[in-house]
Amino acid sequence: xxxxxxxxxxxxxxxxxxxxxxxxxxxxxxxxxxxxxxxxxxxxxxxxxxxxxxxxxxxxxxxxxxxxxxxxxxxxxxxxxxxxxxxxxxxxxxxxxxxxxxxxxxxxxxxxxxxxxxx
Numbered sequence: 001x002x003x004x005x006x007x008x009x010x011x012x013x014x015x016x017x018x019x020x021x022x023x024x025x026x027x028x029x030x031x032x033x034x035x036x037x038x039x040x041x042x043x044x045x046x047x048x049x050x051x052x053x054x055x056x057x058x059x060x061x062x063x064x065x066x067x068x069x070x071x072x073x074x075x076x077x078x079x080x081x082x083x084x085x086x087x088x089x090x091x092x093x094x095x096x097x098x099x100x101x102x103x104x105x106x107x108x109x110x111x112x113x114x115x116x117x118x119x
Contacts, residue, residue, distance in 0.1 A: 025097045029057045029110040039103045043111040045070050045089055056115060059091040082107075089113045 033039075045059040055074030060067060062083050063078055070076045082105045090096045094115040101109050 021054075023036065025114045025116070026099055027112045028099075028101065030104075031108045031110065032108055033108050035106065037108070038079050039082055039105065040077060040108040041080050041085065041087070041101060041103070041111065042075070042108060043113065044074045045076070045091070045113045045115060046074055047091075047094060048114045048116055053114065056091050056094070059089055059113075059115075062086075062088040062090075089110060089115065091115060093118055 033078075041063060045056040045061065047056050048055045055072070057070060057072045057074060059074065059076075060078045061070060061078070062068070063080065068076055068078050078106040080103055080108050082103050085103060086098070087101055088096060088098045094117055097113045097115055099111065101111060103109055
């Protein structure tokens, strides 16, 4: 099965769970990768306003305090160890978003964040 995860293609992946919630400002999808694959956190950061959803380039995605940035399409991809990870997303002029993600061995997790402008 060929599956695209936040703009990245992964072979032999299987969708395990999905928990969307626009009220929480994020959507989480788990993928079981091929045996021996390292866990990865992937996703997108988008701004949501009355005109729709748009990618946020250069958003700061902190995973356990380590800084990473989204690309021009609002995408990020970070290899992680199995376990719980604190993820914080920030960008100038927008409300920050945070969540805890539990990554099991052999899983990859896609977390899409929906930011809103500061009032």
